[in-house]
Amino acid sequence: xxxxxxxxxxxxxxxxxxxxxxxxxxxxxxxxxxxxxxxxxxxxxxxxxxxxxxxxxxxxxxxxxxxxxxxxxxxxxxxxxxxxxxxxxxxxxxxxxxxxxxxxxxxxxxxxxxxxxxxxxxxxxxxxxxxxxxxxxxxxxxxxxxxxxxxxxxxxxxxxxxxxxxxxxxxxxxxxxxxxxxxxxxxxxxxxxxxxxxxxxxxxxxxxxxxxxxxxxxxxxxxxxxxxxxxxxxxxxxxxxxxxxxxxxxxxxxxxxxxxxxxxxxxxxxxxxxxxxxxxxxxxxxxxxxxxxxxxxxxxxxxxxxxxxxxxxxxxxxxxxxxxxxxxxxxxxxxxxxxxxxxxxxxxxxxxxxxxxxxxxxxxxxxxxxxxxxxxxxxxxxxxxxxxxxxxxxxxxxxxxxxxxxxxxxxxxxxxxxxxxxxxxxxxxxxxxxxxxxxxxxxxxxxxxxxxxxxxxxxxxxxxxxxxxxxxxxxxxxxxxxxxxxxxxxxxxxxxxxxxxxxxxxxxxxxxxxxxxxxxxxxxxxxxxxxxxxxxxxxxxxxxxxxxxxxxxxxxxxxxxxxxxxxxxxxxxxxxxxxxxxxxxxxxxxxxxxxxxxxxxxxxxxxxxxxxxxxxxxxxxxxxxxxxxxxxxxxxxxxxxxxxxxxxxxxxxxxxxxxxxxxxxxxxxxxxxxxxxxxxxxxxxxxxxxxxxxxxxxxxxxxxxxxxxxxxxxxxxxxxxxxxxxxxxxxxxxxxxxxxxxxxxxxxxxxxxxxxxxxxxxxxxxxxxxxxxxxxxxxxxxxxxxxxxxxxxxxxxxxxxxxx
Amino acid sequence: xxxxxxxxxxxxxxxxxxxxxxxxxxxxxxxxxxxxxxxxxxxxxxxxxxxxx
Numbered sequence: 001x002x003x004x005x006x007x008x009x010x011x012x013x014x015x016x017x018x019x020x021x022x023x024x025x026x027x028x029x030x031x032x033x034x035x036x037x038x039x040x041x042x043x044x045x046x047x048x049x050x051x052x053x054x055x056x057x058x059x060x061x062x063x064x065x066x067x068x069x070x071x072x073x074x075x076x077x078x079x080x081x082x083x084x085x086x087x088x089x090x091x092x093x094x095x096x097x098x099x100x101x102x103x104x105x106x107x108x109x110x111x112x113x114x115x116x117x118x119x120x121x122x123x124x125x126x127x128x129x130x131x132x133x134x135x136x137x138x139x140x141x142x143x144x145x146x147x148x149x150x151x152x153x154x155x156x157x158x159x160x161x162x163x164x165x166x167x168x169x170x171x172x173x174x175x176x177x178x179x180x181x182x183x184x185x186x187x188x189x190x191x192x193x194x195x196x197x198x199x200x201x202x203x204x205x206x207x208x209x210x211x212x213x214x215x216x217x218x219x220x221x222x223x224x225x226x227x228x229x230x231x232x233x234x235x236x237x238x239x240x241x242x243x244x245x246x247x248x249x250x251x252x253x254x255x256x257x258x259x260x261x262x263x264x265x266x267x268x269x270x271x272x273x274x275x276x277x278x279x280x281x282x283x284x285x286x287x288x289x290x291x292x293x294x295x296x297x298x299x300x301x302x303x304x305x306x307x308x309x310x311x312x313x314x315x316x317x318x319x320x321x322x323x324x325x326x327x328x329x330x331x332x333x334x335x336x337x338x339x340x341x342x343x344x345x346x347x348x349x350x351x352x353x354x355x356x357x358x359x360x361x362x363x364x365x366x367x368x369x370x371x372x373x374x375x376x377x378x379x380x381x382x383x384x385x386x387x388x389x390x391x392x393x394x395x396x397x398x399x400x401x402x403x404x405x406x407x408x409x410x411x412x413x414x415x416x417x418x419x420x421x422x423x424x425x426x427x428x429x430x431x432x433x434x435x436x437x438x439x440x441x442x443x444x445x446x447x448x449x450x451x452x453x454x455x456x457x458x459x460x461x462x463x464x465x466x467x468x469x470x471x472x473x474x475x476x477x478x479x480x481x482x483x484x485x486x487x488x489x490x491x492x493x494x495x496x497x498x499x500x501x502x503x504x505x506x507x508x509x510x511x512x513x514x515x516x517x518x519x520x521x522x523x524x525x526x527x528x529x530x531x532x533x534x535x536x537x538x539x540x541x542x543x544x545x546x547x548x549x550x551x552x553x554x555x556x557x558x559x560x561x562x563x564x565x566x567x568x569x570x571x572x573x574x575x576x577x578x579x580x581x582x583x584x585x586x587x588x589x590x591x592x593x594x595x596x597x598x599x600x601x602x603x604x605x606x607x608x609x610x611x612x613x614x615x616x617x618x619x620x621x622x623x624x625x626x627x628x629x630x631x632x633x634x635x636x637x638x639x640x641x642x643x644x645x646x647x648x649x650x651x652x653x654x655x656x657x658x659x660x661x662x663x664x665x666x667x668x669x670x671x672x673x674x675x676x677x678x679x680x681x682x683x684x685x686x687x688x689x690x691x692x693x694x695x696x697x698x699x700x701x702x703x704x705x706x707x708x709x710x711x712x713x714x715x716x717x718x719x720x721x722x723x724x725x726x727x728x729x730x731x732x733x734x735x736x737x738x739x740x741x742x743x744x745x746x747x748x749x750x751x752x753x754x755x756x757x758x759x760x761x762x763x764x765x766x767x768x769x770x771x772x773x774x775x776x777x778x779x780x781x782x783x784x785x786x787x788x789x790x791x792x793x794x795x796x797x798x799x800x801x802x803x804x
Numbered sequence: 805x806x807x808x809x810x811x812x813x814x815x816x817x818x819x820x821x822x823x824x825x826x827x828x829x830x831x832x833x834x835x836x837x838x839x840x841x842x843x844x845x846x847x848x849x850x851x852x853x854x855x856x857x
Contacts, residue, residue: 431806621823735832
């Protein structure tokens with residue numbers, strides 16, 4: 001069996017390593033157009049080369065051991081030792097990228113430099129002389145475009161060839177041919193250090209170790225265990241250099257590296273003369289997008305555009321959601337461009353399908369009201385649950401109404417039956433009994449369909465985010481937030497996990513690992529999940545569709561509220577002795593804007609969307625089946641009829657804790673069951689709400705949830721808003737909670753995080769409902785007073801003088 | 805309960821058991837397209853490290 005070859009993929013943050021890694025290995029690692037996406041190294045097998053392992057390292061600027069990413073990369077490159085390095089370099093910013101490349105070259109490993117984004121370099125009219133760079137850095141240089149999948153495999157094959165050659169030739173033998181970039185006196189000192197440490201380090205990396213000793217890198221000096229006398233001698237050489245050059249050793253190395261790169265660039269980089277002193281398109285866009293005053297409104301505006309497209313009435317998200325909820329997953333739909341007026345003889349001739357349905361609903365209401373002894377009949381609005389129309393009835397109207405038959409959709413165009421209708425029909429044909437039918441239709445299918453029905457909204461949100469991310473805007477958002485957060489003593493580094501958290505809270509909590517400072521890291525873990533994730537998007541979408549159709553901005557406000565909690569919560573936490581301290585440094589490089597590729601955006605969107613569709617089948621389905629059982633059985637496991645639901649296990653469990661939600665406006669067993677079950681997965685709240693309200697008495701079909709909130713009191717919209725905010729801002733789902741506990745490092749800190757999130761979510765929902773009721777004229781009560789006291793406490797926690 | 809009802813109940817039961825088994829074995833599906841517990845690098849799940857596998 002042949003020995004495996006290890007290739008390290010190393011480069012600056014956001015230079016395209018993970019994109020290249022995915023292209024080379026066929027992996028689907030998460031790629032983000034902002035720095036810090038890769039915190040730990042990831043392995044993959046090079047496509048077509050089973051024996052070659054590609055290792056994607058976190059992006060770093062140097063091999064100094066300051067950040068977690070630098071430590072991870074340095075440990076691997078120096079201690080574990082790959083067989084070769086594939087150094088990926090951003091061709092549009094080559095001068096700055098070469099700073100890291102010079103250090104990699106000093107490691108003495110075979111190296112291929114892949115100059116990425118060559119398509120952009122060529123488009124800009126710039127020219128890079130690869131030969132001169134290769135000669136200066138003693139490595140191979142090739143041009144690639146990772147995004148367009150051009151040249152990456154050639155670069156990889158070249159580095160594999162070099163690695164295999166090196167494995168054969170490897171031995172203690174000779175010194176490697178590495179670049180010498182420093183002035184005479186520094187090279188002299190380095191040569192002395194090399195002599196002193198010979199035999200203690202692999203010969204090929206001796207120069208790199210010597211330079212680190214020159215820089216007085218404590219970790220390396222400790223590792224090499226240099227004797228006191230020898231170290232004294234080395235120190236003399238270093239001090240001589242410092243005296244001669246008037247700077248400290250580390251700065252001498254840094255500045256001489258840059259001087260070397262500058263000279264190399266003068267020879268090998270020819271910038272387009274026309275473009276040289278002109279502001280680039282990215283610069284021009286950034287003037288507005290990162291403007292001191294305009295930046296934040298532009299960010300909020302972009303969120304508003306996203307939510308407008310997703311949930312505004314008649315917007316693409318709403319149209320598609322209505323089609324999915326009412327058509328595809330429910331009764332069925334007419335094929336577009338085939339609809340026409342009814343041509344069949346009868347009561348519906350010349351009518352559109354919707355009008356015929358309305359006429360039939362009125363006829364049904366007339367018959368029901370007359371048979372109940374009423375003199376008036378009415379129909380409810382399916383969306384709002386309110387009475388939409390009321391009319392007088394008599395015997396003649398009753399007799400006429402009795403002759404109406406349900407309109408056949410097939411008479412109004414080509415009718416495609418929905419999945420719900422097909423399931424119901426199949427169960428009816430098989431003469432399945434009503435209980436099993438309820439389990440399938442209301443329990444299993446009902447829950448899954450509720451979540452799937454909002455996939456169009458999630459799709460639009462993810463598509464929009466993927467576009468913003470891939471074009472480079474999200475990196476600007478991190479920059480804007482850094483500027484804002486820094487004013488309050490927080491670092492923009494904490495905002496990167498929060499950007500990741502828009503997709504899922506689990507990787508968001510995980511991304512906080514990149515923060516070196518323990519206090520800042522813990523605070524980030526606590527705050528990261530306040531950004532509504534994709535699962536919470538389902539909750540927002542449902543409530544926007546049911547209660548806030550004309551107020552689409554309520555959905556956008558949930559993101560804004562999430563960010564506000566992060567800022568205000570961060571300020572409050574920073575003022576406690578547990579989190580006080582300086583904000584950690586945050587180096588952020590803004591990538592040039594570019595038009596995202598269709599495949600890139602689709603890849604991002606589909607990967608995220610796929611997770612939700614799978615989750616509907618794997619998590620929501622069993623949860624709904626379980627909830628249906630405990631809703632239809634009592635404690636003695638007797639099957640209950642629909643009107644006996646109040647004896648059910650679920651009813652009892654919900655009722656025991658319903659008092660907790662009473663102050664929030666949804667203190668019923670249904671509200672409690674939905675909120676608690678949301679810990680399985682956040683979107684479960686919507687599925688449970690549908691399941692537990694479906695059997696409510698006096699509730700017309702299609703308006704269960706609206707009627708449930710209407711039955712709770714005089715302020716159904718406020719109760720709905722309170723329910724939504726509670727479920728958005730309390731602790732995330734079970735998986736994210738488990739990860740939070742692990743990342744916090746102790747049970748005590750884990751419980752602190754959960755307690756803080758619970759407090760924030762509860763206070764927010766309480767304040768929204770109780771103060772909303774107060775302003776709507778609902779009066780002042782003990783809960784209003786409690787809300788005001790808690791708000792005052794929060795305000796105090798934010799504005800008080802904290803620990804320095 | 806008639807035979808067809810029992811068949812439907814059995815199908816739901818099997819699907820329920822399969823879903824629970826799958827989640828217990830591999831973890832909940834992840835936004836990256838993998839699963840929260842299926843952390844083999846082969847699956848391409850970017851949540852590998854966060855799941856502690």
